[in-house]
Amino acid sequence: MAYEWTADPGMVVMAGTVWGVTTLVSLLTVALAYLRPSYPGWRCWAVGHAAIVLGMLVSALRTPETQTVSILLGNGLVMTGSAVFLLAFHRFGRRPPTRPQVLRQALVIAGTLVTLAALTVLGDQFTARFVLVCGYLGAVHVALTRLIVQLVHAEPALRTAYLLNMGVLVLAAMLTVPRTVLLATGHGEAMAFALNGPNVLMYLGVTLLSVGGTFAFWILHADRRRHEVQSLQGELWRQAQHDPLTALLNRRGLWSAFSAWEAGPATRVATLLVCDINEFKRINDTRGHAAGDECLRQLSAALRAVAQPEDVAGRWGGDEFVLLLTGSEAAVEAQVSTLTTQLAGEALGCTVSVGRTLVRAGEALEDAVARADRAMYASKANHPARAPSWQERTLTHERPRGREGIPS
Numbered sequence: 560m561a562y563e564w565t566a567d568p569g570m571v572v573m574a575g576t577v578w579g580v581t582t583l584v585s586l587l588t589v590a591l592a593y594l595r596p597s598y599p600g601w602r603c604w605a606v607g608h609a610a611i612v613l614g615m616l617v618s619a620l621r622t623p624e625t626q627t628v629s630i631l632l633g634n635g636l637v638m639t640g641s642a643v644f645l646l647a648f649h650r651f652g653r654r655p656p657t658r659p660q661v662l663r664q665a666l667v668i669a670g671t672l673v674t675l676a677a678l679t680v681l682g683d684q685f686t687a688r689f690v691l692v693c694g695y696l697g698a699v700h701v702a703l704t705r706l707i708v709q710l711v712h713a714e715p716a717l718r719t720a721y722l723l724n725m726g727v728l729v730l731a732a733m734l735t736v737p738r739t740v741l742l743a744t745g746h747g748e749a750m751a752f753a754l755n756g757p758n759v760l761m762y763l764g765v766t767l768l769s770v771g772g773t774f775a776f777w778i779l780h781a782d783r784r785r786h787e788v789q790s791l792q793g794e795l796w797r798q799a800q801h802d803p804l805t806a807l808l809n810r811r812g813l814w815s816a817f818s819a820w821e822a823g824p825a826t827r828v829a830t831l832l833v834c835d836i837n838e839f840k841r842i843n844d845t846r847g848h849a850a851g852d853e854c855l856r857q858l859s860a861a862l863r864a865v866a867q868p869e870d871v872a873g874r875w876g877g878d879e880f881v882l883l884l885t886g887s888e889a890a891v892e893a894q895v896s897t898l899t900t901q902l903a904g905e906a907l908g909c910t911v912s913v914g915r916t917l918v919r920a921g922e923a924l925e926d927a928v929a930r931a932d933r934a935m936y937a938s939k940a941n942h943p944a945r946a947p948s949w950q951e952r953t954l955t956h957e958r959p960r961g962r963e964g965i966p967s
Contacts, residue, residue: 570754577762581769585609597780600651604776610640638668641699652710689742716786720779727771734764805859808873816871821920828919830891832882833931837910839878854909861901865894912938
């Protein structure tokens with residue numbers, strides 16, 4: 560026999576306030592999800608939220624005449640909304656469920672509703688119905704918690720946002736525990752609609768899930784967007800500062816790195832090497848541009864192998880490369896010796912002229928490069944015959960005039 564309950568005025572006010580707030584949040588969320596779509600999962604969250612709010616409202620507004628319909632429709636919407644919540648996190652985490660998994664979830668909901676109908680028609684067993692629905696919702700909650708833990712490990716950059724969502728879900732579930740225990744222990748349907756502590760906590764949990772859950776899920780989307788923008792900015796900066804063929808710094812990158820180096824003590828002195836591939840145009844014309852590109856890549860690899868973390872290596876333009884050695888005099892000489900060995904190998908497939916000069920903080924990089932250029936072209940002039948071997952490689956060191964080897 561259906562329970563005929565008399566509405567408590569306080570309960571009506573509290574329930575009406577909660578449903579008003581959650582309905583407003585639901586409408587706004589659905590509107591935003593479809594008018595301003597975001598990452599996958601946002602629309603699922605909006606639809607799941609609306610289903611849960613509507614389902615709980617239908618369940619609460621039952622009458623003896625509509626009890627069976629209210630129980631089946633209300634609980635069906637709540638269970639479906641919970642499953643769609645789980646789907647929302649699956650889609651946002653780029654782990655969409657397979658079609659068989661979705662079908663299995665639908666069959667579980669359908670089977671639960673059939674069981675609810677039987678428990679309602681054959682004796683109106685309120686406690687059994689309540690335990691059955693709570694069991695399904697608890698299973699979904701456990702699956703959702705496990706999924707969020709997996710997503711935290713998969714996307715560490717979104718760790719805080721994922722944990723915020725988990726915190727909201729766990730706290731909302733904990734607020735429903737007193738009412739769950741009360742009704743699952745057979746205290747009857749009358750307690751489900753009375754103004755008491757467990758029901759107040761339950762409605763507080765519903766409000767938290769509606770408002771806080773939507774806000775937390777929105778933060779999750781905002782954090783991913785911010786992270787992707789930061790990654791994109793980093794990639795654009797890298798592309799703007801690096802040569803795409805050799806992956807060394809380009810001229811803009813060299814200026815930035817040189818500025819960072821000279822920001823140190825004003826007395827800092829470094830050695831600048833300018834390397835130029837001999838007869839690079841002839842290589843392109845006779846052996847093809849692919850061979851010329853390979854020479855550029857091999858030379859850049861040799862410079863990268865010699866450079867220390869605090870040194871600066873880059874492509875100044877064309878077939879001309881720059882290497883700024885910032886270590887001690889002994890370390891620089893060791894690096895120059897290593898570079899001599901590297902450039903004398905057969906893998907490069909071409910010969911290289913190198914000019915060398917000293918540079919200190921405060922000097923224009925272009926002036927130092929021009930000075931090393933003159934030394935490098937002097938090397939070319941001293942050895943006009945260029946065969947593809949390293950026996951004729953010359954390392955010229957132009958020593959600038961003035962104090963500390965720098966023009967005053």
